[in-house]
Amino acid sequence: MSVIQFTVPPLPHYIASGLSLLSAGQKHPSRQNIDVFDLLLVDKGCLYMGEEGRSYEVSEGHALILRPDSYHYAVADCKEDTLYHWVHFQTSSSWSIETERCGEHFCSGDDRPGYMPASAFSTWTFSVPVPQFTKVVQPQKLSDTITELTDLNRSLHISGAKLRQQTLFQEVISLLSASIGMNGPSPQSICAERAASYLREHYKEQFSAKRLGESINFHPVYIARCMQKVFGCSPAAYLQRYRIEQSKLLLLQSNYTVERIAEEVGFNHPAYFTASFTKIEGLSPRKYRQRFAWINQ
Known part of the structure; x- marks a missing residue:
């Protein structure tokens, strides 16, 4: 397996992304x-x-990093409709391609055992290995993170948005790096990923922890524990965030009323939708539409 070794600091930095x-x-x-x-x-x-x-x-759930110094090309047409995220990034530090393992880890630079900086005030650099091509251990979490990263492009005029993007991108790097040396996803990751996929597919339906558990063959308490560990939230909170993301698309791409959008994304009560949207986004659905609709015109 080819691994791209980034020497940090400085960390690789985000430039642009899309779907x-x-x-x-x-x-x-x-x-x-x-x-x-x-x-x-x-x-x-x-x-x-x-x-x-x-x-x-x-294929689905896999990631590939194309290098900045090489020629890349399609070797065949897509055989089916293909949906993919792309993220452009760069580093001002050194990087290299490693193809062989040194013991259990890739070794280079200041990561060498026993290495110490020249003085207490020297910069302590280390290497971060990222697979060039891999089956992602937590594909849904990585997809969600990149989606949030891309959605922030609409909010760059808001204070803190660019910093938030760089923070999210470091999470992308961490998720990719975690795929190295893994024989496969952990049982907790499998459970959380299945739950997330089910919730995204059935987001318009009324949430039921019991029905979720029956659908993916895990106990609801175990599902909640796994989703908290992998996604940092409960199944209900994950579903609510996803519904809000879908509502943002409708606010920008349709002329539906706020009440209609609330219904379309699974909220039974428009007032609760507005309160939830405002809590997560920091502004009401109507103000969100007014502020960002012009970007898509």
Whole structure:
């Protein structure tokens, strides 16, 4: 497995991101020396990519990082509709490609056993290994994090939004790095990912912890514990956040009333929807629409 070794600090930094859909028969563009790393995470379908003579089938739940100094290209058209996130990032520090393991870990620079900085005031750098191509251990969590990262592009005029993006991007790096050396996802991750997928698929329906447990064959108490560990929230809170994300799309892309949008995303009471939206976003649905609708015009 090829691993990209980043020497930090400074940390790799976020530049831009988005969500793209390729229909069957389309393919990812070919580019050379684009001067940024290009992370691809596939939510649905498969990308058939090549870089420097190596081919990759980036299917659902897999991630590929295309290098800034290489030629990458599509080796085949998509065989089905393919939905994927892309994230452009860069680092002002050194990085390298490692293909062999040194003991249990990749070793380079100041990570070497027994290494000490020249003085107490020297910068202590270390290496962060990130797989160039991997099956992601927590694909839904990574997808959610990138979605939040991209959604913040609408809020860059708000104080703290850019800092929040850089913080989220470090979480992206951590999630990718966690895929190295893993024989597979933990039982807790499997449970949480299945629960998240079910909630996203059935977000318009009334929430029932019992029905969730029956659907994915885990006890509701165990599901709640796993989701708290993996996503940092309960199943009900995860569902509410996802409903709010869907409502934001409708606020910007439709002429539906707030009451209609509340119903469309699974809220039974418009007043509760408005209160929940305001608590999470810091402004009401109507003010959100007024503030951001012009961006999509």
